[in-house]
Amino acid sequence: MAKPVRRRSPARRRLRRLQLRLTAAYTLITVVGLAALSWLVIRTDDRARQDAEYDEMRRRASVAASLVYYEDDRIRLDGLDDDDATSGTPQILVLERRPGGDPVTVFRGRTEQFAVPAGALWAVTRTAMDEEEPVRAEARDRAGEPVHLLAVPFYHDATDEVAGAAVAVGDPEYGAAEHRSLVLSLVVGTGALTALAALTGHVLSGRSMRPAWQTLEQQERLLADAAHELRTPVAVMRGSVEVAASSPDGPAAHLPRIRRAADRMADVVENLLTRGRLEADVDVVRAEPLRLDQLVEEVCAELPDGGR
Template sequence: MTPPSPAVARLRRARWATTLLFAATTALCLLALAVLAVRTDDRSRTNDLDNGVSRRADGLARTIYFDAGVLHVDALSEDDLALSAERFAVLQAPAPGRPQIRLAPTARAALPDQAGLDEIWKQIEHDQETVFVALEAGGREIQWAAAPVWDGDRIGAAVLVGADPAQSQAAHDRLVRRLALGCAALVLAAAAIGHLLSGRAMRPALRGLDQQEQFLAEAAHELRTPLATLRLVVENGSASPTRAPAALDEALRLVDRLGRLVTGLLARARVEAGTQEIELTPLRLDQLVEQTIEELPDSTGVTVTTEAAIVNGDPELLAQVVRNLVENALRHGGGTPVEVSVTAGRIAVRDHGPGVPAKDHDRVFERRVTGAASGGTGTGLAIVKWVAELHNGTTRLSPAPGGGLLAELLLPPHTSR
């Protein structure tokens, strides 16, 4: 497998860097939102728990009362708030004296110990309103609310209501786990989406790089033969003064051909880049083929048979196709004669060489396919296919009758505009 070019490797690294940056940014945003949600939920659950025990304690404190120094708690036996309380007790303290449990439907072990009761009573006397205290009872930390009951101008009793925050904490822990899993899934999804979007965004750049590399390869393929021929002509002319005039004429002809090649290459590059559309004009296909083959430096082994044929096409690109097909046949035909025929909408080039395996007939038209069947550089037949597609035509290879290879370019018939 051919390793990617440095430019393509840099683009791929940039794609991964973009993906990681996208995922990291998403992760930071989700983390900030998750922390905010966790803290908000924690405060909300704590407030709900405090408000619940506070409302229950205040409601029960209004149910009991002092009359001539006697605390009446009979109404609690039928009060739904008292009957449904998770932990509930009524404290009473003489003046002076330590608070004692006056009424406790809840088991004594589920209530604070005496030191806890003293702490609660001390805070009630200090604040003189409902207080909240977290104390351990029955081996668990319980949230308590104590509402005062007034006996004249002093606090004579208090209603104590407790709630276990474990259930609320368990729900909070479940929320934290779900947020963690959800954020992880969203980060992975964001990374996948970011990778997909960055790949789509870089696809034109990768396509442009591929076209640039292909253009350079095709330019080298197209210019190599005429440049080598030009060098030989100049060397022969400089070696013998008698051959100089003929060499100069041949050099001028090759320079003209090079100019047309460069023009064609630039036009093809602009077409592939999308900056220029190909212009198809009516032309004599038979004359174009004959002229192109005459300009080839090694055309002595090529025989041409033509009949008048008109197609809509680009002359430079079609001439380039003819050169590639004929040069491919000369190079890989094993020195055998090459026969070129032109009929309506068809150019056929046949050699008498070893041919190409049937399984490779389509593959040799692909870009970067190397080997004898593709012209050695992986560009010649690929150019042929590309030009054929631009002209809404097709190309094909097939075994020639009697041996050899038959390469054909099929073009749509000429239509007047």
């Protein structure tokens, strides 16, 4: 024989949905906070990475510009070949202004990582010479890959006029591996923390709703006990009415039994109400003496035919 399926009451379903909503809200708030924090960390790290690259480019270009000098009105570059600033990356190029024409590349570092078009080098060199200060620019090499440019102007020793610029060519992928590792760590950490937040939110919402669950269980027990306690006086009244209907003595002889059953029902209702108030901490329990023999006599007297 199949057991009947016990369905949850609407109140229990509403409490369960409320717990799930609280869990979802707690998880969503955590996800938003972690996402905003992760975005801030990633953006800050990316800016710091770019700033570190530009600082290295500025250092190398400034050293290269300081090593350029003029002798007998001719540019001298002998100090560049022996300096560490012109080797490795970022790559260093030196462009000199020529009267009536575009700047000419007069020096290239030993490491040529990117083949930058001459037009991009001329543009950043002219800007640095016109503004007489370091200038940053973005460009693409001949393969279409993005590169960073930074030009530092240098001066003619005899005239103190801007004579050209030392240009550093930087790689946008500088420090990208560490940056990607940081992003991956943040993604994994955010996912783990989100799962932990969901579990914690579910547990906390369950604990916060525990009084509601206990109240609901008390109400369900109270209703079950009420149904059980009221069956006896109702059965007594129904039996007394049926007996009175078929009795030759008439209903008057059975009225006392019906009245006692009604009083018993009133006592049951009052007891149930008192129990409900006690479970809700409204009333204080008061102990009273009880005669079990009298209780048995009252119950037997309520039964049809005096309990015989």
